[in-house]
Amino acid sequence: MKRYIQHEDLKLSHFTANEWEHPEHNHNHYELIFIHAGSGRHFLSGFEYPYGPGDIFLLSPCDFHRFGIAERTTFSIIKFHHSYLRSGAPDHVVGTETSRLAEELFLRAHSRQPPLSKPDAARAAQLVTMMTEEKKGPLFFYLLHGLLAVVERNMGEEAAPAGAGDTRIGTVIRYIHDHIADSAALRTGAIAAHAGISASYLGDFFRAHTGVTLRDYIQAYKQRQIEHRIRFSGASLKEIAFAFGFRDQSHFSKYFQQQRGMSPGAYREQLT
Known part of the structure; x- marks a missing residue:
């Protein structure tokens, strides 16, 4: 399996695609993927998730994935190493809390990717758009913390993967x-x-x-x-x-x- 190596602490991609160009792969970093528009399926670590506007995915370094695009899709992908949560923080308190929040959410996401409510999907879209404009710096870090907080309140308790109807x-x-x-x-x-x-x-x-x-x-x-x-x-x-x-x-x-x-x-x- 192909493995992508990122040396920067933080990298942000925003693009629109008709086809997913990457083979199934994993990374040495964390990824937060937000879907602005489009539809298709996300094949993530053995699970298959249908996706649409407002969906968000959290990937850890041990995850592997690819997308199957059905309808032209606009992605924002925030890629970062754990070290960024320390080095990029405006102060120690914010850095510690954001690191704790990220560790908890990315760990829980292995069994359930967070479904956002419609109002929170709109809030997440606004936060991600601001992040793509800001790109880095203290404000970017605060926006990332805010986005993780939105995800946290939508996670709920651990549940079955999407599509599992039997409790x-x-x-x-x-x-x-x-x-x-x-x-x-x-x-x-x-x-x-x-x-x-x-x-x-x-x-x-x-x-x-x-x-x-x-x-x-x-x-x-x-x-x-x-x-x-x-x-x-x-x-x-x-x-x-x-x-x-x-x-x-x-x-x-x-x-x-x-x-x-x-x-x-x-x-x-x-x-x-």
């Missing part, structure tokens, strides 16, 4: 998130019993509602949680290994190498 899928996803470090609790039988679904049917049920297998979802979510802990906590790799149920650091390193193509130590070093 049991939300139960399954929340259970996985709550027990991600407990391998015994993530056995098919345990998940099925909690959600009131037959163990033999759970796999087909999950894939029908999410588009990915249960095993792949658990593995991807666990990896994201591990990367988030390495990235944002001061815990040692040994502490992180035990927190996620690995019997020792060697087993943890082998697992991370298989998932990421590098050791957890190398992953942490590249962030500094």
Whole structure:
């Protein structure tokens, strides 16, 4: 899979397209994508989201995506590294709060992209338009904070991905998130019993509602949680290994190498 590398702390793109020119890819930065006009589908980390004017998407470095444009679409894409939330802040207090808000929202967005209410979609459009005009500086940072605050009040509680009509899928996803470090609790039988679904049917049920297998979802979510802990906590790799149920650091390193193509130590070093 292609990986895009951005060296700048902050970059903003605003463009209109009839076709999406990029292959499925991921990035080394965070992206906040706002749709001003147009329609189509967003293929994001194994999920498929229909999109239209006023939709917003939050992508972390571990996400992969592409767009399928049905109707000529205008995008605004705000790309930033976590370091920007510190270096670009007008003061320490604003920087700390914006960093906390961004970390929480981008972490939660892996299971649910935020649907904006119609009034808040209009507010978000105004904020994003002002950001494209401002481009950088203290006002830009305040506008970003305001946009994240609009997203936060529309997130609600964790729910199933768009298109999932059966409420049991939300139960399954929340259970996985709550027990991600407990391998015994993530056995098919345990998940099925909690959600009131037959163990033999759970796999087909999950894939029908999410588009990915249960095993792949658990593995991807666990990896994201591990990367988030390495990235944002001061815990040692040994502490992180035990927190996620690995019997020792060697087993943890082998697992991370298989998932990421590098050791957890190398992953942490590249962030500094």
